Amino acid sequence: MACPPWPKGKKLVHLDLKGAPPRVEYLHKLIELFSRLGADGLLVEYEDMFPYEGELKLLQATTHPAYSPDELLSMQEFAKSKGMEVMPLVQTFGHMEFVLKHRRLWSLREAPYCVGTLNPHKEEGVGLVMEMLRQVVKLHPGLNTLHIGADEVYILGEGEESKQWLASPGRTVEQLFLSHVTKVAKAIKEAWPQMNIIMWDDMMRGMSQETLKASGLVGLVQPMLWDYTPELDVEKTVSLLEKYCSAGMTDLWAASSFKGSTSVYTCVPSTQRHVDNHLQWLKVAASLSTDINLQGITLAGWQRYDHLSVLCELMPVALPSLAACLQTLAHGHFGTEAHNKVTEMLGIPSAEVEEIGMSFTDDSVFPGRRLAELMVELNSLLNSDDIRVFETDMFVRGWFSPYHRRMKMVTPLITMQIHSKASAFLTTLQQKADAMREEMLRLYPDATAQEWTEEHISPVTTPLRGITEEIRACVKEMVP
Known part of the structure; x- marks a missing residue:
């Protein structure tokens, strides 16, 4: 049965730039398309494509140039002209591979063999994260929302200093996680009192309401609960969101996925798989209590699972999936009307990219169509x-x-x-x-x-x- 359309809040498209960063002209075409398809914001994960300077210049990509400050400002101006907000995502705890891979920063790892996790005991760690945030905020004039990541903080508690800290009675890895995130969130509020702070929720899923209440995070952050699977468990997800709300975190976000979550090396996405994920999210939204203030949903489009893994599906092959997912949210289902809207908006015969075939139409309505067609063809040949x-x-x-x-x-x-x-x-x-x-x-x-x-x-x-x-x-x- 159909659900009501997505209730309220923003629909953000996640732009993951830690792999396959589009050339600026193409980026503008994509932003224009996202806006036409019904998105009203971008969650941009710059990673090494951000033009960090000074001590942090070493974080810039070396295989291709990072975007310049002018390019970033023009991208934001362009997005605003299309009615879209730009929200940066800067990792501040886990998934810091692009930072901690540099020899000069090895000492800030939680454990020597884990490239992604920051050591929460070192003041320089928080200093480094705050300097990254300062540079990012400075290049986003008028910014009012920051996403601080904090997902998948692997092997936390296994570093030498963490083991010593945990040796004191009553201390837990949960507290260790919460204390670092609280420290970062407080520092952000001190620097920019009006800033809204979003974070991924996965490290808090197993925590009790009491632990969350006592953490000092209530009123500081808005958790974004992510689940990208077509089999998303509606009941479990609703109860998780209700738990965060009861702990005092009433401003909450959802995160679905339109690409980059099938397998680490998937090359061509299945639209149906991602539509099914959105259908589950619609059921979640329809079941929430009125106490929850759902701020919106991010449609995640991972380009890599992490900085050191291979490329997932490139954006052109995933545009039919994105269009279909946004239409699913708008209609509350993906029936004939929604499907026709997708094929009409992109000028294609089917919402499944594998079925669009070769054509010689211009790619103004579907920027990157020719590349999508060639990739589909080559992929089927290779397999x-x-x-x-x-x-x-x-x-x-x-x-x-x-x-x-x-x-x-x-x-x-x-x-x-x-x-x-x-x-x-x-x-x-x-x-x-x-x-x-x-x-x-x-x-x-x-x-x-x-x-x-x-x-x-x-x-x-x-x-x-x-x-x-x-x-x-x-x-x-x-x-x-």
């Missing part, structure tokens, strides 16, 4: 059974085994057939990869095209190339 099982093919296993290769004793007739099949695959892949690379370079930096190629194409082409070279070497030994 086709013919290519995937080539090495276990009867002829390869029977007439060109590792033993044959080592002995250089082969049946020329059969190996030449294997060679021509592998060469044909390589030629087709190369043509598609070249076309895709050319298109990708229009929208993304060179480093992104390089990374995507090495992640998805090379693992398939390298063994094929190896086979063709080895066959040539073996046949030379057998044929006059």
Whole structure:
């Protein structure tokens, strides 16, 4: 049965820039599209694309240039002109890989082997986080809301100083987490009294109402509860939100997902999967008590699971999913009307990106459409059974085994057939990869095209190339 549409509050699109940062012209096209699709804000996770300066300059990306201050200001101006608010997300506890990977900052890790978690006992840690926030706030004139991350603070309590701290009776890892976040939130309120502070909720899910009440966080932060699964447990999610509310945190947010949450290396998203996640969130929203002040929902679009993992789906292939998810929120369901709205707004035959086919229409209504089409095509080729099982093919296993290769004793007739099949695959892949690379370079930096190629194409082409070279070497030994 259909739910009422998403009740109230903002609909933010999460722009994760820790991988595949769009070129500025493309970023503007995306913002314009997000606004047309019904989003009214951006949650921007800059990471190493922010133009940090001074002592923090080392945090800037090195594989491609960070955005310049002018580019950031023009992006915000452009977003505002489209009626969209820009909200920065700066990690302040967990997921600080892009900071703590630098040798100069190793000493600020909670434990030497965990690159993501900040040591909560060192004053320099809070100093570092506050300096990052100061620079970000300064480049966001008129900012009134900051997201301080604080999700997935792995192995907290396992560092030497934490172990000593926890040795005192009555102290817990929960308190250790809360005390650091409270310290950061208080410092923010001191620097910018009007600032609203959002944080991810996952580290607080197991905490009792009493622990939360006593933490000092009540009235300081607005938890954002995230769940990206199509099987989201409605009852459990409602009771979690009600718990936060009873503890005094009445201003709450939800976070769903339109890409980047299926698997760490997914290349093409399934719209239906993400629509199902939003349908569950609509049920949650419809079941909440009136005490809860739902501030809005963020549609998360992760570009990497963390700074050191591979690229997830790039934005162009995920735009049909985003459009479908926003329409689901607007209608309360994803029926014919909502589906037609998506296909009409993007000029495509289906909301599933895998079904949009190749076209020669211009991509003004769907910026990046050509790249999306090429990626879908290439992805299905790379995962086709013919290519995937080539090495276990009867002829390869029977007439060109590792033993044959080592002995250089082969049946020329059969190996030449294997060679021509592998060469044909390589030629087709190369043509598609070249076309895709050319298109990708229009929208993304060179480093992104390089990374995507090495992640998805090379693992398939390298063994094929190896086979063709080895066959040539073996046949030379057998044929006059």
